Amino acid sequence: MNLNFINLPLFIPIVLWGLGAVVTATVTYFGGRALFKKKARTKLGILGMQAAGKTRFLSYLRNIPFVEKATSKEEYKPFTYKYEKKIIHIDTGVDIGGGNIFKDEYISIIKKSDIIFYFFDISKYLNNKVVVENINYSRECNSRFELIYSETTKIKTPVIFIGTHTDLCPKDINTTRKDFLNLIKDKSYYSSLKDLVTINLTNNKEITNFIDKIFTK
Secondary structure (H helix, E strand, O other): OOOEOOOOOOEEEEEEEOOOOEEEEEEEOOOOOOHHHHOOOEOEEEEEOOOOOHHHHHHHHHOOOOOOOOOOEEEEOOEEEEEOOEEEEEOOEEEEOOOHHHHHHHHHHHHHOOEEEEEEEHHHHHOOOOEEOOEEHHHHHHHHHHHHHHHHHHHOOOEEEEEEOHHHOOOOHHHHHHHHHHHHOOOOOHHHHOOOEEOOOOOHHHHHHHHHHHHHO
């Protein structure tokens, strides 16, 4: 995999077409190196807000049924992701919940991971009245964006920010992304989030398109 999503000069736009929706991402090459070919096993860091799609995404990668429940902290064993003739070996990792109690583990997970996936519900973000754990949803997201941007930039770990629940947004995908980016255009982490992936994780076709682009380039 030749991807990095942080402050690199070569940008290659990719439009991922889903079933009746558009999954949009901009990817960059990771210094010309193939990340998923460089190691025997790749360690994923899967982080995000509560009910944003972390476990659903991980279940899809592992080809196991998704069980909707509140996640606390569950370790998963090494597994492989297969696409046509390509096999990606994923190292053991941990699926952590999205509550504030788990935010203290972010730095440790980032340092141990080869690539970070960060999930948040973009429909909740744009509805600034949503409160989770007595904290405004968008404000809490911004705090985590800043933390992840700061830490991944230090050690040059590629990070993919993923806005989920696009099916709950009242506007079309392009307008939704534009509204979101306008809200963070003056933030330090804008350079990473301007390449935001937007996706409906309940749509298997969209998930497949997204994963195939990420893991096979």
